[in-house]
Amino acid sequence: MEYAVKGFGGAILSSVSSKKTIHVLEHILGLTKVSENNGMVRFRSYGNLGNVIDVNTEDACWGHSGSGTVHHIAWRAKDDDEHEEWRQFVEQAGFHPTQVIDRQYFNAVYFREPGGILFEIATDPPGFTRDESEEELGTHLMLPEWYEPQRDLIEQKLPKIEVRELGGQQ
Numbered sequence: 001m002e003y004a005v006k007g008f009g010g011a012i013l014s015s016v017s018s019k020k021t022i023h024v025l026e027h028i029l030g031l032t033k034v035s036e037n038n039g040m041v042r043f044r045s046y047g048n049l050g051n052v053i054d055v056n057t058e059d060a061c062w063g064h065s066g067s068g069t070v071h072h073i074a075w076r077a078k079d080d081d082e083h084e085e086w087r088q089f090v091e092q093a094g095f096h097p098t099q100v101i102d103r104q105y106f107n108a109v110y111f112r113e114p115g116g117i118l119f120e121i122a123t124d125p126p127g128f129t130r131d132e133s134e135e136e137l138g139t140h141l142m143l144p145e146w147y148e149p150q151r152d153l154i155e156q157k158l159p160k161i162e163v164r165e166l167g168g169q170q
Helices: 018-028 080-092 145-157
Strands: 010-013 032-037 040-044 052-056 073-077 106-112 118-126
Touching: 018 032, 018 040, 018 052, 073 080, 080 106, 080 118
Parallel strands: 010 052, 073 118
Antiparallel strands: 032 040, 040 052, 106 118
């Protein structure tokens, strides 16, 4: 686990209405604005990982889905109670969040902010050790029960993953 990818440092958001996106980050989600220069506004959230969000102040055109694009950005809720508080808060702020969706390893709520970015608020529990031990994580293809009938087809379509051992100082 010494060389494992453990998360992203943050994200750069391009919005069709950067001022509105900046407002949501600061006044709805509670991020702290820490700097602004060269057409970028930087925010920080709490936590040690994934806590830097940069917003391009130049409004972007609507993007197109495809390879290399990001569908949504996710925020964390520590448990189901905090998750429901966030869902209600977002709704009271005038957004239209989904109902809580069970994603097997976490629960999720989605809402689109006025700049067009889809936000997800997801719970930490139950977590990825729900159906395998921490030592086994990533060694097997784990599928939700509703995909098990298609396991053979799914496995056939997946590219072969080759794990290389790294030698020397990294």
